[in-house]
Amino acid sequence: MLKGKNAIVTGATRGIGREIAKKLAALGVNILINYRSNDKEAEELKIELENMGVTALVYKCDISDFDGVQDMINFAKEYFSKIDIMINNAGITKDTLVLRMKKEDFNSVIDVNLKGVFNCIKGITPIMVRQREGNIINLSSVVGIVGNAGQVNYSASKAGVIGMTKSLAKELGGRGIRVNAVAPGFIETDMTYALGDKFKDEAKKSIPLKRLGEAKDVANLVAFLASEESSYITGQVINVDGGMVM
Numbered sequence: 001m002l003k004g005k006n007a008i009v010t011g012a013t014r015g016i017g018r019e020i021a022k023k024l025a026a027l028g029v030n031i032l033i034n035y036r037s038n039d040k041e042a043e044e045l046k047i048e049l050e051n052m053g054v055t056a057l058v059y060k061c062d063i064s065d066f067d068g069v070q071d072m073i074n075f076a077k078e079y080f081s082k083i084d085i086m087i088n089n090a091g092i093t094k095d096t097l098v099l100r101m102k103k104e105d106f107n108s109v110i111d112v113n114l115k116g117v118f119n120c121i122k123g124i125t126p127i128m129v130r131q132r133e134g135n136i137i138n139l140s141s142v143v144g145i146v147g148n149a150g151q152v153n154y155s156a157s158k159a160g161v162i163g164m165t166k167s168l169a170k171e172l173g174g175r176g177i178r179v180n181a182v183a184p185g186f187i188e189t190d191m192t193y194a195l196g197d198k199f200k201d202e203a204k205k206s207i208p209l210k211r212l213g214e215a216k217d218v219a220n221l222v223a224f225l226a227s228e229e230s231s232y233i234t235g236q237v238i239n240v241d242g243g244m245v246m
């Protein structure tokens with residue numbers, strides 16, 4: 001039963017994060033919508049979630065800002081008193097071959113995708129330990145498992161998220177806290193929009209299910225992992241990729 005639980009979703013105003021927020025809200029979960037810049041999108045989502053009958057809070061904060069993240073988590077704790085679910089979804093890409101990759105391209109992706117997740121788990125862990133329950137779900141990627149030309153920075157960050165997930169699951173399992181990672185394949189969002197139709201058509205051919213994924217395909221798995229239905233699952237990396245990586 002997820003009804004009445006409280007969740008933080010980072011990068012919640014569009015793409016996969018938005019679908020996760022909507023899916024959890026549809027199941028009765030109150031949501032803190034974290035976002036980085038677009039106030040209008042955040043307010044629209046808040047209204048949409050409230051219309052589903054849950055409490056929705058908005059909090060503007062760049063997840064690569066350690067102190068900002070601690071303030072956000074403390075705000076959520078004060079408002080909700082309990083935080084049951086932390087979804088570390090926010091992420092960026094700065095794709096290019098390593099020959100052309102600037103040190104800034106590497107650092108910014110690591111700062112958001114890897115250190116950003118650390119900032120969130122650092123803030124949420126003491127709260128969940130005190131509660132003696134909690135559920136952390138990190139968005140990794142299949143490229144963190146198999147690598148991808150042009151994504152040395154991104155794949156390193158997502159592989160790092162997998163290591164972090166497994167280590168944290170081992171640290172926190174005895175405290176009633178589960179930690180899992182979701183590894184999407186090729187999902188149609190703003191992040192993949194720029195790749196163009198030709199590239200996407202080629203990609204579809206190599207995917208056993210012959211289609212790109214939708215954000216809701218990922219949200220459905222996240223909702224399962226957030227629920228008691230998955231109560232014996234921790235430290236896992238589960239692909240949502242139409243069979244692309246197996």
Ligand code: NAI
Nearest residue numbers: 011015016036062063089090091141184186187189190191
């Ligand atoms: P998206 O680009 O559509 O949305 C990402 C969201 O994160 C945006 O709302 C953005 O503003 C937010 N964000 C970015 N940096 C942030 C920061 N520093 N602080 C707070 N918010 C920030 O991306 P999409 O596709 O929805 O991706 C969501 C997650 O899933 C990401 O972690 C991504 O790496 C991962 N993923 C996506 C795949 C895809 O095919 N779309 C494949 C594998 C993983």
